Amino acid sequence: MNDKLLKIGVIGAGGRGGLSRNAVLPGVGGKIVALCDTDPDAFKKYEGVCDENVYKCSDYRDLLARPEVEAVFVCTPDYLHEEHAIAALQAGKHVYLEKPMAITIEGCDKILNEARKSGKKLYLGHNMRHMRFVQKMKELVDSGAIGKVKAAWCRHFIAYGGDAYFKDWHAEREKGTGLLLQKAAHDIDVLHWICGGYTTRVVGQGGLTLYDQITDRHPDTERGDATFRNENWPPLSQKQLNPVIDVEDISHILMQLDNGVFATYQQCHFTPDAWRNYTIIGTEGRIENLGENKVALWNTRCYYKAEGDEQFDCTPEGGSHGGADPMIVAEFVRYVREGGNILTSPIPARHSVAAGYLATMSIR
The missing domain is CATH 3.30.360.10 (Dihydrodipicolinate Reductase; domain 2)
Structure with a gap:
């Protein structure tokens, strides 16, 4: 068992990004250390979930540059999935990517190729x-x-x-x-x-x-x-x-x-x-x-x-x-920390x- 908390950044903190809060539930093993969204109001839902001094930004590149971030939730609009997932993998981060993977077949294949090259874990949010x-x-x-x-x-x-x-x-x-x-x-x-x-x-x-x-x-x-x-x-x-x-x-x-x-x-x-x-x-x-x-x-x-x-x-x-969101987040955190099978x-x-x-x- 790995007792070290997985340090998580969230790109797209609004909307579906909120499911990342399940990572800090007791026994899951995650800690949210950085948030990114173009709408500052999106950060409000994380009050009481993150430290008061959690890093916040509006440019995803600033979040990816943070050395403490080990894994990233990409929960931005669908047309940004390809750009954000590839950038996160290139930055050496493990990635939870909301579905759909991308909005074209070519976009999916580019993400898959980058995941292979990076050696980092890519997990898809098919809850x-x-x-x-x-x-x-x-x-x-x-x-x-x-x-x-x-x-x-x-x-x-x-x-x-x-x-x-x-x-x-x-x-x-x-x-x-x-x-x-x-x-x-x-x-x-x-x-x-x-x-x-x-x-x-x-x-x-x-x-x-x-x-x-x-x-x-x-x-x-x-x-x-x-x-x-x-x-x-x-x-x-x-x-x-x-x-x-x-x-x-x-x-x-x-x-x-x-x-x-x-x-x-x-x-x-x-x-x-x-x-x-x-x-x-x-x-x-x-x-x-x-x-x-x-x-x-x-x-x-x-x-x-x-x-x-x-x-x-x-x-x-x-x-x-239907209870799927807490389970899928827990599985992602466990997969990054310990490996093993995933659904x-x-x-x-x-x-x-x-x-x-x-x-x-x-x-x-």
Whole structure:
């Protein structure tokens, strides 16, 4: 056991950067020693988490120049991931990189090449692999509970799409490629992981079908969150959207994996409800998650029964994203300090971006 605390810097302290605070929880083994963000208000969430004299800056290069920083959380907007991750690796820092890895396949490959050259650890923030219901589905598949996997699909309803993704840079192709990277990168990775293969063929359809009709635009609207505010409902009542909106608000993609599995993914950003549903079908049964709390197994012939033949409790533990955020941060800190196995890896992260990117190009 390494008793020395891992000294951490955070590039992009606002937004997802807040998950880095899990590194200082008891028993995790991290200490945040430097913060970087272009918005000084982002530092407020670290009060009581860091020393009062924690180093703060607005230029990531200043943070990377700090010799005490051993590892860096890169939690900046997607279009900056490539630049910031490569710079951190070149500076000799271990890197936690939020998903998506980059907004192009080429960008992912550049990061991977730099990680190989640097010899430093690169860890990708695909936190859904740590969610209990995802792990249960993976366990059931690996145990042979449904035989050999043949088909899978995911339906993703994003009720807060207009609040969270069409009021800032997420709405612009130039800065994110499309929401199949920002949102579907999670789900494509989960489908790859559970089904045991990577996408080799992909085709997509979709479009910008609703949010382009809203003419109320504003360049400095504060991005919303995942709360459900009915004053913004129905979706066409949204106001102060990003001036540029050229990404799809609905997408369907078909994938064929290298092991023969056929998979689909559907995403919609203007549903009244928020729901993410996976179905995996094998030669001897089917599994499906019922929200984030339960997974059901069907393995006898019947007319449809919603409860399945067997159910498994997957009630999330404490912490954001179904308890996954504390676990993924703890795993990163342990991986840097001690090595060992990890649930996520840069290679699968690259493959999820590749599938999402090529699906987006297919749509367009």
